[in-house]
Structures are given as structure tokens and as C-alpha cells.
Amino acid sequence: MDYNAKQLQIIEVAERLFSQKGFAGTSVRDIAQEADVNVSMISYYFGSKEKLIEALFQLRMTESRSRLEMLMMASELSALQKFNVFIDSVIDRLMSNQCFHNIMLREQLSSDRTPVISEYIRGLKMRNVELIKRMIEEGQEAGEFRKDINVSLVTTTLYGTVNYAIATQDFYKIINGLEHQSDEEFQKHLRNELSQHLKNLFKSTITNEHHIQN
Amino acid sequence: MDYNAKQLQIIEVAERLFSQKGFAGTSVRDIAQEADVNVSMISYYFGSKEKLIEALFQLRMTESRSRLEMLMMASELSALQKFNVFIDSVIDRLMSNQCFHNIMLREQLSSDRTPVISEYIRGLKMRNVELIKRMIEEGQEAGEFRKDINVSLVTTTLYGTVNYAIATQDFYKIINGLEHQSDEEFQKHLRNELSQHLKNLFKSTITNEHHIQN
Numbered sequence: 001m002d003y004n005a006k007q008l009q010i011i012e013v014a015e016r017l018f019s020q021k022g023f024a025g026t027s028v029r030d031i032a033q034e035a036d037v038n039v040s041m042i043s044y045y046f047g048s049k050e051k052l053i054e055a056l057f058q059l060r061m062t063e064s065r066s067r068l069e070m071l072m073m074a075s076e077l078s079a080l081q082k083f084n085v086f087i088d089s090v091i092d093r094l095m096s097n098q099c100f101h102n103i104m105l106r107e108q109l110s111s112d113r114t115p116v117i118s119e120y121i122r123g124l125k126m127r128n129v130e131l132i133k134r135m136i137e138e139g140q141e142a143g144e145f146r147k148d149i150n151v152s153l154v155t156t157t158l159y160g161t162v163n164y165a166i167a168t169q170d171f172y173k174i175i176n177g178l179e180h181q182s183d184e185e186f187q188k189h190l191r192n193e194l195s196q197h198l199k200n201l202f203k204s205t206i207t208n209e210h211h212i213q214n
Numbered sequence: 215m216d217y218n219a220k221q222l223q224i225i226e227v228a229e230r231l232f233s234q235k236g237f238a239g240t241s242v243r244d245i246a247q248e249a250d251v252n253v254s255m256i257s258y259y260f261g262s263k264e265k266l267i268e269a270l271f272q273l274r275m276t277e278s279r280s281r282l283e284m285l286m287m288a289s290e291l292s293a294l295q296k297f298n299v300f301i302d303s304v305i306d307r308l309m310s311n312q313c314f315h316n317i318m319l320r321e322q323l324s325s326d327r328t329p330v331i332s333e334y335i336r337g338l339k340m341r342n343v344e345l346i347k348r349m350i351e352e353g354q355e356a357g358e359f360r361k362d363i364n365v366s367l368v369t370t371t372l373y374g375t376v377n378y379a380i381a382t383q384d385f386y387k388i389i390n391g392l393e394h395q396s397d398e399e400f401q402k403h404l405r406n407e408l409s410q411h412l413k414n415l416f417k418s419t420i421t422n423e424h425h426i427q428n
Contacts, residue, residue: 108381109316125385152386153375153411160378161371167322171339172366197367204418 003059007045010035011056019099022106023053023114050116053103057120060100064093068131079139080207086135087158087198091191094162105163129155136206145206154206158198165194217273221259224249225270233313236320237267237328264330267317271334274314278307282345293353294421300349301372301412305405308376319377343369350420359420368420372412379408 003011013035017026028049032039046052071085094101104124107117132155139145165172169190173179178186217225227249231240242263246253260266285299308315318338321331346369353359379386383404387393392400 105319105381109320122385125382126389129389150407150411152389153379153407156379156382156386157371157375157411157415160374160376161367162374163378164374165367165370167319168339168370171336172370175340175343175366193364193367197364197371201371201415201419205415 003055006037006041007055008059010037010042010045011052011059014052015056015099015103018053018056019102019106023049023103023117028052050114053114053117054120056100057117057124060097061124064089072131072134079135079142079144080203083135083139083202083206084199086132087202088195090158091162091194091198094159094166095187095191098166101163101166105167128159132158139206144208146208149206154202157201161198162194165190217269220251220255221269222273224251224256224259225266225273228266229270229313229317232267232270233316233320237263237317237331242266264328267328267331268334270314271331271338274311275338278303286345286348293349293356293358294417297349297353297416297420298413300346301416302409304372305376305408305412308373308380309401309405312380315377315380319381342373346372353420358422360422363420368416371415375412376408379404 010031014026014031017030017034021030026049028039028042031049031052032042035042042052046055067089068086071082071089074082074085077085103117104121107114107121129151133151136145136149136151136154140147140149169186172190173181173186178189181189224245228240228245231244231248235244240263242253242256245263245266246256249256256266260269281303282300285296285303288296288299291299317331318335321328321335343365347365350359350363350365350368354361354363383400386404387395387400392403395403
């Protein structure tokens with residue numbers, strides 16, 4: 001679905017508020033006020049708060065889908081190269097959309113989950129696990145990757161590490177003596193560190209490399 | 215500090231409510247009602263809601279401290295064995311105290327953090343990073359571990375993986391076809407899988423093993 005500029009602005013305001021105050025803690029009135037539109041315009045465009053968050057999920061999901069489909073088709077890359085491009089795309093998506101991923105994490109922790117959001121989150125997750133499974137299977141068929149890989153746990157470590165790094169970035173800055181860096185410099189630094197770290201971590205555990213030597 | 219049975223009961227009720235509704239979303243009245251005591255008893259024992267959560271952090275921190283100090287003294291273990299015992303203790307602590315760690319995660323995601331809690335969380339984290347750093351340095355001095363280890367990122371992967379696994383456990387159950395398991399069976403299964411996975415992951419990346427062969 002294509003959205004006009006006004007609709008996109010409303011979606012982005014909603015995203016920021018849901019991330020700060022939670023879905024339940026944000027009213028349509030709050031969104032209208034922040035976006036400087038009236039409540040009836042939001043109703044006209046989206047219908048309800050539930051429909052608005054659906055639009056947000058649709059938007060963010062469509063953005064990443066085409067990128068990932070291109071990656072899967074890139075036949076010139078080895079399985080490990082594909083997996084490395086995927087690692088960078090996860091870091092990039094999560095770090096560029098911290099509000100959106102905050103909403104997902106909050107909803108998963110919350111005891112009164114919103115059914116429609118839970119369904120969307122499940123859909124997103126399912127698609128990610130499927131994609132990682134396909135990449136790992138390709139690597140196994142090519143003899144590049146080990147046979148005994150638990151795809152769920154590889155996914156958990158990948159998303160868990162990036163999410164936790166984002167959630168604890170203030171602490172990371174202090175413990176590594178990076179307080180002098182501007183926010184932009186630090187974000188770039190953290191992305192590079194995460195990228196190196198995760199690539200090393202998975203290279204050592206999913207490829208056959210060391211096991212051929214043993 | 216030692217608490218009597220009534221105080222412990224109040225702390226545990228508060229822990230459950232903070233985890234479900236957040237610190238800001240829980241009133242002393244809610245806690246009094248759930249714990250079946252009157253508000254003035256909570257004031258008498260703890261003073262304020264802030265002091266109550268401080269007591270909770272004190273309690274949980276003291277519980278784990280003695281266990282970890284014992285581990286550091288265990289001279290009969292190799293550096294990797296110690297690290298593996300530590301991995302199991304993190305899994306055990308986080309999975310046995312899901313309410314408490316929910317509070318920590320929620321607070322870190324929240325935009326209106328409670329200063330006193332932020333300080334406690336920072337203190338807890340600082341201590342964990344220090345401990346991991348000591349363990350890794352011991353392993354490096356003994357020639358068991360690689361020289362180029364980013365302690366912050368190792369810590370991020372360890373806590374991030376376990377936290378994310380806990381937050382997404384319903385999904386993990388479905389994707390791995392484990393719906394038939396009782397909750398108890400599943401918790402045990404997940405602990406074992408996480409333990410194996412994290413031990414393999416870190417063995418491959420922090421030890422010198424493969425690098426000697428190359």
C-alpha cells in the first residue's frame with residue numbers, strides 16, 4: 001500500500017509515541033496532538049489505533065522485504081558471504097529503527113499484549129527464522145556449513161546481541177571510555193564493533209572450517 | 215540485611231507487580247492489596263516505593279554474589295571450565311528470576327527511567343562486566359584464551375542471548391514443535407539447549423584452540 005506524506009507523518013509520530021509510552025499508554029488524541037492533525041483525520045485515514053499500528057508494521061516489513069529477497073538471489077555470493085551481508089542488514093535495520101524495535105521488545109515483555117501486534121510480531125519472526133533457515137541449508141548443501149546447527153538459537157543470538165547492545169548502549173559507552181564521542185560517531189563505532197563481533201562469532205561456529213582440520 | 219518473612223513476602227509481591235505493570239505503573243496501594251497488608255505497614259518496613267525496589271535489588275544481588283565469589287576462588291578449574299560454570303549460572307539466574315530481569319529490561323527500554331533503579335542496574339552490570347573481565351584475563355594469562363577479546367561484546371552476547379530467549383520463549387516452543395511439553399519440561403529443555411549453544415559459541419571464539427592449529 002502507498003501512503004501519502006500526511007499518512008507517513010502520522011505513522012512516524014505514532015511509532016515514536018508507542019516506543020516511548022507503549023501502545024496501551026498512547027491515545028489517538030496524543031498522536032493527533034503531536035502530529036498536529038485532528039482526531040477525525042486519523043480515523044479517516046486509518047480507522048483505529050489498531051489499524052494504525054498495523055500500517056506501521058506493514059510499512060517497516062515492506063521496506064526490509066525487497067532488500068532481503070535481493071540478497072537471497074545473489075548467486076555470486078558464498079553462503080558465508082550471504083550470511084555476513086544478512087548480519088549487517090539486521091544491525092542496520094535494528095539500529096536505524098530503534099523506536100520500532102523498542103515497540104516489539106516492549107510488547108513481548110508486556111503482560112497485556114495487544115493480539116494484533118502479537119500476530120504481526122510472530123509473522124515477522126517466522127519470516128526471519130525461515131530466511132535464516134534457507135541460508136543455513138544452502139550453506140550445508142554446499143558443504144560450507146556444519147550439519148548440526150540449531151537455527152532458532154543462531155537467530156536468538158543474532159537478534160538478542162543486537163537488541164541488548166541497543167538497550168544497553170549508554171552503559172557500553174561508559175565502560176569503553178567513549179563518552180567523548182558524538183552520538184553519530186558512537187552509533188557508527190557500535191555498528192562496526194557489532195558487525196565484526198557477530199561475523200567472527202558465527203564464522204567460528206557455523207562453518208566447517210575448523211572441523212575439517214580436527 | 216536480613217528480612218523477616220513478612221518483609222520477604224512484600225518484596226516478592228512488589229517484584230511480580232513491577233514486572234507486570236512496570237515500576238511507575240505500580241502503586242504502594244496495589245502492593246499492599248496484593249500482599250494483604252495495609253499501606254502503613256509497607257511504609258513502616260521500607261519507607262517508600264523507591265526504598266522497596268532498592269531492597270529487592272539488594273536481595274537479588276546478595277543472593278548471586280556469594281555464588282560467584284565461590285566460583286572465582288575455585289582454583290581446580292581451568293579458565294574455560296570457570297567460564298562454562300558462569301554461563302550456566304547466568305542462564306539459571308535469569309531463567310529462575312524472570313520477573314526480576316523483566317523489571318531490569320523494562321527499565322532500560324523505558325524513556326522515563328527511575329534514577330535509583332538506573333543506578334542499581336548500572337552497579338549490577340558493572341560488577342558482571344568486571345567479573346567476566348577477570349575470568350577472561352585469567353584465561354589469557356594461562357595462555358588458554360585469545361588476546362583479542364572484546365569483553366563488552368562477549369557480555370552483550372551472553373546476556374542478550376539469554377534475555378532474548380526468555381522474551382521469545384513462546385515463539386521458540388512453536389517453531390521447534392514443542393507445544394506438547396509441559397511448562398516445566400520446556401524450561402528444562404530450553405536451559406539445556408542454551409547451555410550447549412553458548413558453551414560452543416564461546417569455546418570457538420575465546421579459546422586459542424583453533425588458532426594454534428592454523
